Amino acid sequence: MIAKNRPDARLALDPGALGLSELPRRFYRRETEEVARRLVGAWIARRWRGRWYGARIVETEAYLGPSDRAAHSWGGRRTARVEPMYAEGGHLYVFLVYGMHCCANVVTRAEGVPEAVLLRAAEAAGDVPAKLLAGPGKLCAGLGITTGDSGRDLVGDGPIRLFGRRGRAPVLGVSPRIGIDYAGAAKSWPLRFYDSNSPAVSR
DNA sequence: CACATGATCGCCT
DNA sequence: GGCGATCATGTGG
Numbered sequence: 001m002i003a004k005n006r007p008d009a010r011l012a013l014d015p016g017a018l019g020l021s022e023l024p025r026r027f028y029r030r031e032t033e034e035v036a037r038r039l040v041g042a043w044i045a046r047r048w049r050g051r052w053y054g055a056r057i058v059e060t061e062a063y064l065g066p067s068d069r070a071a072h073s074w075g076g077r078r079t080a081r082v083e084p085m086y087a088e089g090g091h092l093y094v095f096l097v098y099g100m101h102c103c104a105n106v107v108t109r110a111e112g113v114p115e116a117v118l119l120r121a122a123e124a125a126g127d128v129p130a131k132l133l134a135g136p137g138k139l140c141a142g143l144g145i146t147t148g149d150s151g152r153d154l155v156g157d158g159p160i161r162l163f164g165r166r167g168r169a170p171v172l173g174v175s176p177r178i179g180i181d182y183a184g185a186a187k188s189w190p191l192r193f194y195d196s197n198s199p200a201v202s203r
Numbered sequence: 204c205a206c207a208t209g210a211t212c213g214c215c216t
Numbered sequence: 217g218g219c220g221a222t223c224a225t226g227t228g229g
Contacts (some may be wrong), residue, residue, distance in 0.1 A: 061221070070221070081214070099211030101222045120223060147213095179221050198217050 007046055007053035007144040008020055010128045013126065015045050015052055018125070020163035025155050026162075028089030032115040033191060036062040039106065039117055040172060040193050041165040046143045047157070056167055059121035059194040061200045062178045063105070065114045067075035070149060071113030084151040085114035092160060094140070094150040101137030104145050106154065119190070120178070123200035126198040130199040143168075170195035178202070 009049055028035060037060075045054030063071040065085075072082045072095065084093040088111040094104050105116040122133040122142075133139045140146070144162065154162050173196040176188050192199045 010209065063221075072221080077215090077221055079214075095221080097220055098222050099213070099220085105221085120221085135222065178220070182220085 005048070005144040005146050005148065007048050008128070008132070008142045009053075010126050010132075011053040011124055011142060012203075013045065013052055013054050014127055015043075015054065015161075016162060018043075018166060020045070020156070020166055023090075023162045023164055025088075025090050028106065028108050028155075029110060030089075031189060032062045032064055032117060035195050036060045036109045036117040036191065037106065037172065038165070039119070039162070040149065040195050041167070043072055043163040043166060044119065044122065044143065044160070045163065046145065046160050048144060055122035055139075057119055057121075057142070058123045058170070058198040059119075059192070061118040061120055061193070062191040063116050063118060064191070068183075068189075069186040070177060070180040071114070071116075078114075078116075078177040082114065085116050086112055087088045087151070090153060090155040092145075092147075092149055092152045092154055094147050096147055097137070102140040102146055103136040104140050104149075121194070121198075121200055121202045123195075123198050132200075134200050135202045168197070171197050 036147045065078045089108045091107040105120045107116045133142045173194045174190045177192045
C-alpha cells in the first residue's frame with residue numbers, strides 16, 4: 001500500500017500492565033453517537049512483530065450512514081471500499097484521503113447498518129510531541145494502520161484491538177465535524193467528541 | 204495568528 | 217475528469 005505499517009517505536013506499551021480490558025462485541029452494537037462518546041478516553045493498540053503499540057483516544061466523530069451526507073455510506077452507497085462499514089459492529093474501516101493519508105473508523109451497530117466512528121486523535125502514554133497523533137492521518141501513521149487493515153475484526157485475537165476507558169476521566173467537548181463542508185445540513189450536526197483537557201486534540 | 208497552497212491517487216460521475 | 221472525513225509548509229498582517 002501507500003503508507004507504511006510500522007508503528008512509531010515511542011508508542012510501545014503493554015496492555016496488560018496498564019490494566020486495559022478489551023471492549024466486547026456488544027459495546028459496538030450501541031447507537032453510533034453513544035459509541036463515539038464512549039471511545040473518548042478508550043485505548044487503541046496494535047501488535048507488530050510481537051510487540052504492542054498504542055495510545056489513548058481523545059477525539060472521535062460519528063458518521064450516521066445513508067441519511068448522513070458526510071458518510072461514505074450516504075444514500076446507501078455500497079462499493080468495495082465502503083463494504084466494511086456494512087459489517088457487524090466491532091470491525092475496522094480504513095480509507096485513503098487526498099491520495100496520501102489513511103483514516104481509521106470503528107464500525108458500529110448490526111451487520112448491514114453502515115455506521116461508524118472516525119478516530120481523529122490520540123494521546124501517547126510516553127514522552128512524545130503532544131500533537132504526534134493529533135489528526136486522523138497522523139493517528140494512522142503513528143500506529144502504522146493502513147488500508148490493508150480495512151475490514152479487520154477488532155474483537156478477538158487480531159493485531160488491532162480497542163480497550164475501555166482508563167486513566168483520567170475525559171471532560172467531553174462537542175462540536176460539528178471537521179472537513180465536511182460539502183455535506184449540506186449534516187455539516188452542522190454536533191457529532192464530534194473530544195477530551196477538552198487533552199493537548200492532543202486536532203484543534 | 205489567519206489563510207493559502209501543493210502533494211498525490213482511488214473513487215465516483 | 218473532479219475532488220476529498222488531511223497535513224506540512226509558506227506567506228502576509
